[in-house]
Amino acid sequence: MKIERVILPVLMSAFFGAAAAADAGKDLYTKTCAVCHAAGIAGAPRYGNVGDWQPRLAGGTARLYASALKGTAKGMPAKGGNLTASDGDVKAAVDFMLASVKAASASPAKPVAAAPAPAAAPVAAAPKAAAPVAAAAAPAASIDAAANTSGASAADINSFNRLLKPIGKRNPPPAEDGIHDPVNDGTVALMAPLAAYGPLPKSLAGNRVNWVKAIDEKKINPRWDRQDANAAPVVIDLNIVREVKGSMPDVVYPHKQHTEWLDCSNCHPAIFVPQKGANAISMAAILLGEKCGVCHGKVAFPVSECRLCHSKKKEFRPAQATAPATK
Numbered sequence: 001m002k003i004e005r006v007i008l009p010v011l012m013s014a015f016f017g018a019a020a021a022a023d024a025g026k027d028l029y030t031k032t033c034a035v036c037h038a039a040g041i042a043g044a045p046r047y048g049n050v051g052d053w054q055p056r057l058a059g060g061t062a063r064l065y066a067s068a069l070k071g072t073a074k075g076m077p078a079k080g081g082n083l084t085a086s087d088g089d090v091k092a093a094v095d096f097m098l099a100s101v102k103a104a105s106a107s108p109a110k111p112v113a114a115a116p117a118p119a120a121a122p123v124a125a126a127p128k129a130a131a132p133v134a135a136a137a138a139p140a141a142s143i144d145a146a147a148n149t150s151g152a153s154a155a156d157i158n159s160f161n162r163l164l165k166p167i168g169k170r171n172p173p174p175a176e177d178g179i180h181d182p183v184n185d186g187t188v189a190l191m192a193p194l195a196a197y198g199p200l201p202k203s204l205a206g207n208r209v210n211w212v213k214a215i216d217e218k219k220i221n222p223r224w225d226r227q228d229a230n231a232a233p234v235v236i237d238l239n240i241v242r243e244v245k246g247s248m249p250d251v252v253y254p255h256k257q258h259t260e261w262l263d264c265s266n267c268h269p270a271i272f273v274p275q276k277g278a279n280a281i282s283m284a285a286i287l288l289g290e291k292c293g294v295c296h297g298k299v300a301f302p303v304s305e306c307r308l309c310h311s312k313k314k315e316f317r318p319a320q321a322t323a324p325a326t327k
């Protein structure tokens, strides 16, 4: 079977279309969808959970296909964030999840744990002649699989970051950046970022400029008000420490570095209720582009720079006296 698959992918899909589609659906589910749909991250309907899916079936399968392809306002990313997946494979992945609830409602005793383990290595390693693009994509694993180090292969190590978009060409000239109109004469008159950023302090991530330092060293003087050139920002110096469970250093959220750029209304109250500890913030939410992730990874330094946020060493607690010191 494997040999025919490699040599005759076209014939395969012509003659064994249905079987191939089912495979593709399972593969894509494992690779892309399971990270949220296995455990129900951010409210995603869980694989094999009839109760989660029942209310969604009312609008018919076509509506579910459309949600999977285009995404929803409540957190389902278009194609699960894997934009290289074909429409057919995404629909097949929906079918695969729907089959799980049909099976589960037929045998209610079946535990949810019977769902296929996300990113089982053999699935990822199987030749994927029918979907070469998908096969070239990063190896998949769910957050669960990554956390569960037993059985996770070396290739899974970076899977934590897999919801982040791959880094494209950095600081392209205005005509190629996808923001400016390439055929407008004005576009070529703009200074190219690589030249403009030259004199600014460097950082190791994002567009490689340390913007916080750039303001501190007065290398730039961003205008606060479009009309009033002399208006100054309302800067408050108030650090909020968020204790983090586990070994990661605690997070220090600094108001100063933010209010030098941003008006209070950028965050309060739409993103954060202005009260210490009142907001539930987690890495999962940040990776999904919520909370700090509304900006970090988009217009501010990316989530890969753990230590910029996780900057406060844990306080020494007597209970840990015998454990080796963590740095």
Ligand code: HEC
Pocket (backbone or CB within 6 Å): 028, 029, 032, 033, 034, 035, 036, 037, 041, 042, 043, 044, 045, 056, 063, 064, 065, 067, 068, 072, 073, 074, 075, 076, 077, 079, 080, 081, 082, 090, 093, 094, 163, 288
């Ligand atoms: C980053 C997390 C995430 C990933 C990855 C993801 N989903 Fe979802 N999905 C969600 C969330 C959250 C919802 C619930 C959103 C809602 O109610 O509108 C959802 C809902 C859905 C729904 C029901 C939509 C509706 O209108 O009722 C379908 C179908 C679906 N996802 C299919 C998929 C498929 C297929 C994949 C993989 C190709 C996938 N999802 C990957 C988070 C995710």
Ligand code: HEC
Pocket (backbone or CB within 6 Å): 234, 235, 236, 240, 242, 253, 255, 258, 259, 262, 263, 264, 265, 266, 267, 268, 272, 273, 274, 275, 276, 277, 278, 279, 280
């Ligand atoms: C970049 C986003 C952001 C901006 C801009 C911002 N804040 Fe905050 N603010 C936060 C976060 C995050 C918290 C902590 C919330 C939590 O712990 O749940 C917070 C907390 C607060 C608190 C509660 C402090 C406490 O001890 O309970 C106050 C008051 C506050 N902000 C006022 C302001 C004011 C005034 C401005 C504008 C000058 C401002 N914030 C701008 C993100 C922001």
Ligand code: HEC
Pocket (backbone or CB within 6 Å): 211, 212, 213, 251, 252, 253, 254, 257, 258, 261, 262, 266, 267, 271, 281, 291, 292, 293, 294, 295, 296, 299, 300, 301, 308, 309
């Ligand atoms: C509304 C947009 C926005 C939100 C939301 C936001 N930030 Fe920022 N953050 C920025 C900008 C802009 C900067 C300055 C530019 C840069 O450093 O990339 C910044 C800088 C920082 C810095 C300063 C780093 C340094 O070099 O000193 C830290 C730390 C930080 N953010 C943490 C957080 C945390 C933690 C949260 C969530 C609680 C958060 N931010 C939410 C926009 C935001």
Ligand code: HEC
Pocket (backbone or CB within 6 Å): 242, 243, 244, 245, 246, 248, 251, 281, 282, 283, 284, 286, 292, 293, 296, 302, 303, 304, 305, 306, 307, 308, 309, 310
């Ligand atoms: C933009 C700021 C920011 C960056 C960058 C960041 N984190 Fe976080 N992280 C947070 C915040 C805020 C929390 C929530 C703390 C709390 O519970 O209040 C958090 C929580 C966590 C937790 C506790 C579990 C959870 O999901 O809430 C872990 C583990 C963690 N981060 C690891 C990392 C790692 C590893 C990186 C680098 C790949 C990273 N973080 C980068 C802000 C950040």
